[in-house]
Amino acid sequence: xxxxxxxxxxxxxxxxxxxxxxxxxxxxxxxxxxxxxxxxxxxxxxxxxxxxxxxxxxxxxxxxxxxxxxxxxxxxxxxxxxxxxxxxxxxxxxxxxxxxxxxxxxxxxxxxxxxxxxxxxxxxxxxxxxxxxxxxxxxxxxxxxxxxxxxxxxxxxxxxxxxxxxxxxxxxxxxxxxxxxxxxxxxxxxxxxxxxxxxxxxxxxxxxxxxxxxxxxxxxxxxxx
Amino acid sequence: xxxxxxxxxxxxxxxxxxxxxxxxxxxxxxxxxxxxxxxxxxxxxxxxxxxxxxxxxxxxxxxxxxxxxxxxxxxxxxxxxxxxxxxxxxxxxxxxxxxxxxxxxxxxxxxxxxxxxxxxxxxxxxxxxxxxxxxxxxxxxxxxxxxxxxxxxxxxxxxxxxxxxxxxxxxxxxxxxxxxxxxxxxxxxxxxxxxxxxxxxxxxxxxxxxxxxxxxxxxxxxxxxxxxxxxxxxxxxxxxxxxxxxxxxxxxxxxxxxxxxxxxxxxxxxxxxxxxxxxxxxxxxxxxxxxxxxxxxxxxxxxxxxxxxxxxxxxxxxxxxxxxxxxxxxxxxxxxxxxxxxxxxxxxxxxxxxxxxxxxxxxxxxxxxxxxxxxxxxxxxxxxxxxxxxxxxxxxxxxxxx
Numbered sequence: 001x002x003x004x005x006x007x008x009x010x011x012x013x014x015x016x017x018x019x020x021x022x023x024x025x026x027x028x029x030x031x032x033x034x035x036x037x038x039x040x041x042x043x044x045x046x047x048x049x050x051x052x053x054x055x056x057x058x059x060x061x062x063x064x065x066x067x068x069x070x071x072x073x074x075x076x077x078x079x080x081x082x083x084x085x086x087x088x089x090x091x092x093x094x095x096x097x098x099x100x101x102x103x104x105x106x107x108x109x110x111x112x113x114x115x116x117x118x119x120x121x122x123x124x125x126x127x128x129x130x131x132x133x134x135x136x137x138x139x140x141x142x143x144x145x146x147x148x149x150x151x152x153x154x155x156x157x158x159x160x161x162x163x164x165x166x167x168x169x170x171x172x173x174x175x176x177x178x179x180x181x182x183x184x185x186x187x188x189x190x191x192x193x194x195x196x197x198x199x200x201x202x203x204x205x206x207x208x209x210x211x212x213x214x215x216x217x218x219x220x221x222x223x224x225x
Numbered sequence: 226x227x228x229x230x231x232x233x234x235x236x237x238x239x240x241x242x243x244x245x246x247x248x249x250x251x252x253x254x255x256x257x258x259x260x261x262x263x264x265x266x267x268x269x270x271x272x273x274x275x276x277x278x279x280x281x282x283x284x285x286x287x288x289x290x291x292x293x294x295x296x297x298x299x300x301x302x303x304x305x306x307x308x309x310x311x312x313x314x315x316x317x318x319x320x321x322x323x324x325x326x327x328x329x330x331x332x333x334x335x336x337x338x339x340x341x342x343x344x345x346x347x348x349x350x351x352x353x354x355x356x357x358x359x360x361x362x363x364x365x366x367x368x369x370x371x372x373x374x375x376x377x378x379x380x381x382x383x384x385x386x387x388x389x390x391x392x393x394x395x396x397x398x399x400x401x402x403x404x405x406x407x408x409x410x411x412x413x414x415x416x417x418x419x420x421x422x423x424x425x426x427x428x429x430x431x432x433x434x435x436x437x438x439x440x441x442x443x444x445x446x447x448x449x450x451x452x453x454x455x456x457x458x459x460x461x462x463x464x465x466x467x468x469x470x471x472x473x474x475x476x477x478x479x480x481x482x483x484x485x486x487x488x489x490x491x492x493x494x495x496x497x498x499x500x501x502x503x504x505x506x507x508x509x510x511x512x513x514x515x516x517x518x519x520x521x522x523x524x525x526x527x528x529x530x531x532x533x534x535x536x537x538x539x540x541x542x543x544x545x546x547x548x549x550x551x552x553x554x555x556x557x558x559x560x561x562x563x564x565x566x567x568x569x570x571x572x573x574x575x576x577x578x579x580x581x582x583x584x585x586x587x588x589x590x591x592x593x594x595x596x597x598x599x600x601x602x603x604x605x606x607x608x609x610x611x612x613x614x615x616x617x618x619x620x621x622x623x624x625x626x627x
Contacts, residue, residue, distance in 0.1 A: 049621050052539070054538070054539060054620040054621050054624070055620075055621050074543070074544060075543045075544070075545070078538070078541050078542065078543040078544070079541060079543070080541075081538075081539065081540070081541040082540065082541020082542075083541070085541075087539045087540070089624070093532060093533075093535070093536045093539075093624065095533055095536070096241070097237055097238070097240065097241035098237065102237075106537075106540065107540045107541065109226065109227075109230050109234070110226050110537070110540065110541070110542045110546060111226070111541075112226050112227050112230075154540070158540075158541075
C-alpha cells in the first residue's frame, strides 16, 4: 500500500525553479496495475523516482505499508528498495560485461544469498521469461525484447511487492513491446503491484487504472473495473 | 555480500576495462620492481664492502701517524707536530701480550724492470708477518723471510699481475729484477689476491723487506702499521695498548690514530644501510606516483560507470557497499600489480646476479613486503576519494548518466 500526502518536489534548473510535483495526494493499493501518463515534463518520472525511494520529496509524506519513508536514512531506504521494489528502465541498464544470468543474479549477489540458492532462483527466473537458452549471452548478443525481459527477471528476483517500469517499451518494436508488457502483466496477475510510466496510449489503456499528469499535478485518475 | 562474490565482481569490473587495468598494473609493477631492484643493489653494495673488509682479516687494527680525531671546543692554537712511526715503534707494539702480529708498512711507487720490460708498480715494504695479517697465499716460492726487521735483504715477492706483465709465461722465481735501479731477487709469486684489500692492490705490486724499502725511498717513517690482535676479545685491549705504548715512546704525546676494523665496518654498514633505505624510498615515490595514477583512472572509471552505480543503488546496494566494491577493485589491482612487480623484480635481480657473479646482490627480506604493502596502501588511500564519490552519487542522476 502506497500513500502520498501533499508530496512536493522542486528542482532548480539554472536560475529557474521548476515544481515537478505539487502537493500530490494519491494511494496505490497492493496488486494494482496503474499506468502513469502525461506529456514530458509533467512530473511522471519524478513521481516514479519518489515512489521507488530513489528520490526524496521536499515536503509531504510518503507512507509505504504504513511506514513513513520520508524520515528514513539512506541506508534504510536502500534496504527498502532491495526488498520492496523492482525497477525496469527504458534503456534496460544491464551491466554489459555480465551475462544475462549474472545480471539477473546481481541483486542476490549483493544481498549475500548462497550460490546454490542463487543458481536455482536465477534459473527459474530466466525460465519464466523464456530465456533459459540465453543465460550465458552478454546483453550485446540479445535483442531489445530479450534484454528487457532479462531486466524484468532481475527486477523480480528479490520477490518485490512493487514493480516500477519507466517507459519499459520505449526502445522496442511493437512485437517486443507486446511480449514485454505481457510479461509484466503476468507478474501483476500473480499479485505484484505494477506501476508503468508510458506516453503510449495503447500501453496505458491496458491498465486498470490510468493516472494522467499535467504540470506536476494529477489531472485525471480513472479506475476501470 | 560474500567476500568471494566481492572479488568476482571486482575482477569482472577490472576485466571489463582491459586497457585501463593493464596501464595501472604496469604502473604498479614498475614501482614494485624498482623498489626490489634498487634495494637489492643497495644491499649488494653493503655486502660487497663488508666482504672487502673481511678480506683484511677479522681482528685487524691499523695504526696511522697523526691524530685524526676531531674534538669539540676551541681549535688548537698550536697544531701538534706530526711524529713519524718508526720500525722501533712497531717492534715495541709487537711486545704487547694482546697483540699477535705486527706488520709495519712502507708504501711507494717505483719502476720495476726485467729484460727491457719496465712497469711502474706499488712497492710495499713489510715483514714476514704481512703474510698472515693479510691472509695471503703463494702461487710459488715463499714470502719474505722472518728475522730482524731492521735489516733487509735485496729480495722481492711479486703479485700475479706484475709477474704476468714482466715475465709472461717464463718462470720468475730466482730471477733478478731492478726496482728503482736496485737489484732484487724474486723469491715468491703471490696468488691472485682478488680485489682483496681496500685501497691496496697487491696484484700489481712488489713486496720487499721493510728496511730495504726505507733505504729505497730514503725515509725512516712508516706509512702505517697493521696489527693483528690476539683474538676478537683482545681488540679493545690491543687498541689501548698501542696508544699507551706510542704515548710512552713519543713523550706523552698521543700522536697516532688507531682504527679498528669493527669501527670502520660499523661506519660503512651504517652509511650503506641508510643508502639502501634511501634508494628504496626513492623507488617508493614511484609507487606513490602510481597511486595518483590509480586515483585519476578510478575517477574516470566512476564517471564512466555512473549508470552502473545508479543501477546498483536502484537494486538496493547501500553506499557503504559501493565504497567497498571500488576499494576492493583498487586492492585487487594493487595486489596483482605487486605480484607482477615482484616477479619482474626477482627476475631482474636474478639476471643481475648472473651478469655480475662477483657482486653479492640480494633482495633484503623486508623489501618485497614493504613494496607490496606500499602499493596496497597507496591504492586504497588514493582510491578512497573516487570510491566515496561513487558511493555518494545521487541514484536518479547516476541512472541518467549525469
